[in-house]
Amino acid sequence: MRESHTPALASLDAYANVTDLLARRATEAPAHVAFEVPPASGDEWRPISTAAFLAEVRALAKGMIAAGLAAGEAVAIMAPTRYEWAVADLATWFAGGVVVPVYETSSASQVIAIAADARVRLAIGGTAVHGELLRAALTDALGIWLMDAGSGIPSLDDLVARGRGVSDDELEYRRTRAGHDDPATIVYTSGTTGEPKGAVLTHANFLGQVLNIAAAYREVVHAGGNTIIFLPLAHVLARGLQLICIASGMRIAHLADPARVVPTLAVLQPTFLVVVPRVLQKIQAAADDKAAAKGLTRVWDRARATAITAGRVAERRDAGTPPRVPFGHRVRHALFDALFYRRLRAVMGGRVDYMLSGGATLDGELSLFFRGLGVPVIEGYGLTETTAPLTGNLPGRIVSGTVGLPLPGSTVRISDQGEVLARGVGVFAGYRDDRHDDDAFVDGFFRTGDLGRLDEGGRLVLEGRLKDVVTTSNGKTVVPARWEGAVEADPLVQHAVVVGDDRPYLSALLILDAEQAAGWAASTGVELDVRTPASLRPVDEPRLVARLQRVVDEANTLVARSEQVRRFTLVLADLDDRDLVTPTMKIKRREVLTRAADTIETLYRGAAS
Structure with missing residues (x-):
């Protein structure tokens, strides 16, 4: 199969732009709790209703208008994931502006480049550090305001105060000016293989994704549920999820500190979480370590195997061919549920119905393991340029090892070279710099740069990055993603980078x-x-090398002989270095090869050419 399509489930006709999502929800359920905000002290999270959130958004939007922001001008937001980010995001749209998210970990040079390219006119920072970075980058701006007060830079409260003279009519005029094809945001890609590019996403892109995904995932995102967003809100996936939750009435809590996530899960008991595969690997690794510490490794190994088998049974049931489950398996599963599985679910809060995994390929057995625990993992795939998800598995139709079907309103095509091509409601029209569009599209489809195939059911299976292929001196072209993914499944390995060009x-x-x-x-x-x-x-x-040699040997069994890795070196790196790792924790392969040139040479010393 070379092309797969899913028809749209929702019409955008009743919505002028993204702000209608909040305006409608506030009319339908003003008193419904939309957000939970962490306390300054104590354990009680403060509920914020949809009406209260709308009031804060409107007040801040008036402040932006009073400060001189014109319709269509850019507003930069640079802050950790927090409630005020959501207020600033929606307020910019209410004021008729265009949001330019900046990762809070961005370097000074990155902030300067983004501010200049997007022509940022007004900026909002989280802390005084962000404020100073923005001040250095914005030489001709209306002003900079901070979410945190008391640093000498004006706060959001000061900006709100400036807007008290702006009338409701003027705000409504601004709010409704933007149409479907107008820019809503300019998101700068992480740039793993080249310079960052400004992807221009329209109001129609967001509306198409929010309305169609909400329709497809009613079991997951609904007014009776709640989630915790700990991904960076500068990432389009987190912002898209936030809009879906706002429109659907799902409560949102924000967290920026990874150390607080696990304790908060027990307090807020979310029904849905978005994670990256690394989080799931660490949950499983923590369970491995705890079992080992108690001398229960052999018992836990059987429990893991039983969960994986249960996951396979559940997937076959989804496919309409439920196997006969032996009585012994059911007994073992019930026993291990009492001993282990229930405790793991409690670590996640005890109420998680589903998790969405994205950002990297999820190991199939890890997906089956969590399914067997009773927490199905919905794997999806998308890019900034597709306004986050392009494909996704659906509740009741999860197939591990795939990233699912095209989402409603989307089409996926596989080129003759194996590249994944995309077209649909979320696919952007182009980059801010027209030069970046030259090789970005073919026959009306966006070139993702990823390699993949479609299975017999039309689901996408990812097979690596087009630009990450390695060509040896023997002329063999290798796609290393499968090998790298298998090694990265071990909790000791953050990133695996295969080398061997020429x-x-x-x-x-x-x-x-x-x-x-x-x-x-x-x-x-x-x-x-x-x-x-x-x-x-x-x-x-030596002992660590020996420990990971077993992992490498096992990964080698999964690939052809010509794709096997003969030698490897362990390295430590600064994973907070944004010149080496993207804000979404993807390694910049070219930078690794440059920095590790001498180390790589040692791997080939004495080798015959």
Whole structure:
């Protein structure tokens, strides 16, 4: 199959622009709790109704208008994930502006480049640090305001105060001016293989995604549920999810500190979570470690295997061919549920019905494991240029190892070269710089740069990045994604990078997860320096190398002989370095190859060409 399409489920005709999503919801259910905001002290989270949120949005939008923001002008938001981000996002649209999200971890040069390219006129920062970065980047702007007060830079309260003279009629005129084809946001891509590009997403792109996804996932996103958003709100996936929740009445809580996520799950008990595969790997690894500490490794291994089998049974049931489940399996599952599974669900809050995984390929067995625990994982796929999700598995139709069917209103095509092409309601019209459009489209489809195939049911299976292929000196072209993904499934490995262009065989750099490596060292009595290095630093610890040699050997069994890795080196890196790792934690392969040139040479020393 070379093309798969899913018809749209929703019409955009009744909506002028994105602001109608909030305006309608506030009319339908003004008293419904839309957000839960963390307390300054204590444990009680403060509920905020839809009407109260709308009032804050309107007040801030009036302040932007009073400050001189014109319709169509850009507003930069640079802050960690928090409630005020949501207020600023919607307020910009109510004022007729265009949102330019800036990752809070962006360097000064990145902030300057984005502000200049987008012609930012007004900026909102989270802290004084963000304020200083924005002030240095904006030489000709209306002003900078902060979510945190008391730093000498005006706060959002000051901006709200400026807008008290703006009439409701003027605000409504501004709110309703933008149409479907007008820009809603300019999102700068992470740039794993080149310079960041400003993707212009329209109001129709957001409306198409929000309305169609909400219609397809009613079991997941609904007024009786709640979620915690801990992804960066500068990422289009988090903002898209937020709009879907606002429109559907699902309560939202925001968290920026990863250390607070697990304790907060127990307090707020979400029904739905969006995660990256690494989070699921760490949950499973923590369970492995806890079982080992109690001398229950053999029992836990059987529990894991039983959960994976239960996941397969559930998927076959979804497909309409339920297998006969032996009585012994049902007994084991009930026993392990009492011993292990229930406790793992409690770690996640005890009420999670579904999790959505994106950002990287999810290992099939890991997906089956969580399904067997009773927490189905919906894997999806998308890009900034597709306004987040393009494909996704659906409740009751999850197939592990795939990223699902095209979402309603979308079409996926596979080119002759195996590249995934996209067209649909969420697919953008082009980049801010027309030069970046030259190779971005073919026959009306956006070129994703990802390699994939469609299974017999029309579901997409990802197979790597087009620009990440490795060509050896023997002329063999290798797509390393499967091997890298298998190695990255081990909690000790944060990133695996296969190298071998113009070399006689493949090698790899395994970038360690410092936290997991420190835990391994402590449990095995090994002294290991895991301090963050200034650059990539090789790690030569024989027992750790031996531990990961087994992982490499197992990954080699999954690929053809010509795709197997012969040698590897362990390295530590500064994973907060935005020149090395994107804000969405994707490794910049070219930068790795440049920085690790000497280390890579050692992997080929003495090799025959």
